[in-house]
Amino acid sequence: MRLDWIAHDHMAPRPNLRYGIACLIAGLLFIATACEAEQAAPAPATPGPAPEATSSPAPAPPTPTAVPVGEVREVRLSSPARGMLRISWTHTDPAPTDYQVSWAKLSEDFPPPSDDVGNAYPTVASHVVTGLDAGTMYKARIRARHWDGSDGDSIRNGPWSATEAVRVIAPPFAPTGLTAVATHRGVILEWDDPGDDTVASYEVVRAFKDRFGGSHVVHTGSAETQYLDTDVLPDLGYVYTLHAVNSFGKGQVSEAVTVTTLARIPGRDYLYEPISPPVHAASIWWYWDARRRTIREMTVDFTIHNNVDDWSRHNGYYLMLLHGRISDISFYVGLQTAISHAGAPRVKGAIYSRWDTRDLANARAAADGWTQSAGYEGDFIGVRRPYDWGAGSYRAGIAPDGLDPEGEWYSAWITNLDSGETLWVGSLRFPHAGGAAYIDDVSYSTLELYGSPTRPIDTPELYVTMSAPLADGVRPAQVLTDYPYDAKPGSAMRNSDSWFDSVGSTAHLRIGGTTERVHAEQWHTIE
Structure with missing residues (x-):
């Protein structure tokens, strides 16, 4: 075959090519259509009776099944705030539609189911009730409820839980006026x-x-x-x-x-450095004529110019009015900002003590007072009595109050000169010589800070004036103002001042706070 002929045939005109392709596609479509028609053709009819026409029955609606309603368990009651009751519990299984919570005072019946007070229907496992009577016991119970359309009421109630009770707390209201x-x-x-x-x-x-x-x-x-x-x-x-x-x-x-x-107050750093009590911060010595060796009674008038309450749990003030010796045995009598006994609360009071014995047979106390025997200041006994003293004018004294073979009793007393009321502090017995006990011719008065270490600036100001004491009606001959603890390391309370007014025969004692020392130690002669 000649190549030039093949090439000539391949280059035939395009219209003939398109025509051939179209014929091919048409033939393929015809074959596919015929196949579908053959598959869809009905089966040949079979001679015989025609079958009856039938249809499938419609499905019946489902019968409602009652879902079990579980019992509520683990009921917890608490009162987190005044008049508030918090109720919580564990979810039941299966989960209900909601719960009925019922509550009442412990002494009352639960209310009937309703929307009134005492019932609630939460969908969660907790509920909070407010506005209850604070301090009152309340009880609560819970049951689950389920809606499933199984009956006319549509609601199925589970059993009630166990009843729990709690006291609704009553913490105080917020303080006002701070x-x-x-x-x-x-x-x-x-x-x-x-x-x-x-x-x-x-x-x-x-x-x-x-x-x-x-x-x-x-x-x-x-x-x-x-x-x-x-x-x-x-x-x-x-x-x-x-x-x-x-x-x-x-x-x-x-x-x-x-x-x-x-x-801080400039130049007064000592106010802010702790000191160690006891400290006799401001003191007065009273000296009678040495020839007076048989004093039987001593009195002193004094005025407290400002109120000082129990200002600290750890410290206090002692206004020592008279400190002397009877039958050569030391004694003192005065007022304290805080005394206490057998766990009783601290109160203001009057005290009277003597030394050289621990035997309480030598002490007599008032019905509302008590006796004390101790050794932390040397062996001593004393009587204590509550006394709500404050700013005002007073007279204190000590005098004989009975004699027995064991000695002579001396009683101490304090009179409020404004009201006229007299307080018997108590009585102590001293040994006698020659049938009587006598007071020495020297006495001492002071304002004392007692208790734990403290800063002088933290002590309150107290100002007291005293007339010269009378010994059997006679005034002392000389007076010495003194700061006896200034020389004791760590015990100098320099916010204190004491002085004597010779014109008025009046001693001045001031301590605490921002008190400045203006007067030095000084002797005075009383005319």
Whole structure:
């Protein structure tokens, strides 16, 4: 075959080629259509009776099945806030549509199911009730409920849970009227009396005003509506809040108050250095004519110019009015800011003691007083009696009050010159010589700080004036103002002052706070 012929045939005109392809496609389509028609053709009819026409029945609706309703278990009751009851429990299985919670006072019946007070229908496993009577016992029970359309009511109730009870707490309301005042002793906090007899104490919360440092919490330990915070830095801002506390816990917080503490007093660094009591801070010595060796009675008039309460749990003041010797045995009598006995609360009181014995047969106390025998100041015995002294004028004295073979009794007493009322402090027995016991011709008066180490600036100011004591009606011949503890290391309380006014025969004793010492030790002669 010739190649030139083949090439000529291959180059045939394009219309003929397109025509051939179209014919090929048409033929293929025809064959496919015929095959489909053959497959869809019905089967040939078979002679015989025609079958009856039938149809499948419609499915019947399902019959409702009652879902079991589980019992509520693990019921928990608590009272997180005043008048509030929190009820919680464990979800039942299967989960219900909701729950019925029922509550009532423990002494009353549960209310019937309703939407009234005493019932609730939460869908979660907890419920909170408010507005209840604080301090009252309440009970609660719960049951699950399920809706499933199985009956006319549509609601299936499970069994009631076990009944639980709890006391709804009654913590105090938030204190009101809180104020803060800066003094050189510290910050004085005062607030309104809540009128709630259940309040046992208060919680004071202090924080820095303008710098980070956390909070400092102090429990006052009493229901008094004031507190002195001495644990503060000078010239610094603080923020205070307050909670009242009773047997149910602490109540809501008060409104906050801010205060800036006072700066240190320039040139008086000794005020801020702790000292170790006891300290006789301001003292007076009284000297009678040496020829008077048979004194039987001694009295002294004095005036307290300002009130000083039990200002510290760790310290106190002792106004020692008369300190002398009877039958050559030391004694003293005076007033203290805090005395206590057998766990009883600290109260103001009068005290009277003598030395050289521990035998309480030598002491007689009032019905509301008590005796004491100890050895921490040498062997001594004493009588103590509560006495709510304060600013005012008084007279104190000591005088014979009976004689027996063992000795002579001397009683101490204090009279309020404003009211005329006299307090018998108690009586102590002293040995006698020649049928009687006599008071020595020297006596001593002082303002004493006692207790734990403290800063002088943290002590309150106390100012007392005293007339010259009378020994059997006679005034002393000489007086010495003194600061006997200045020479004792660590015990010098230099915020103290004592002086004697010769014109009025009056001694002045002042200690504490920002008191400045103006007068040096000095002798005076009484005309």
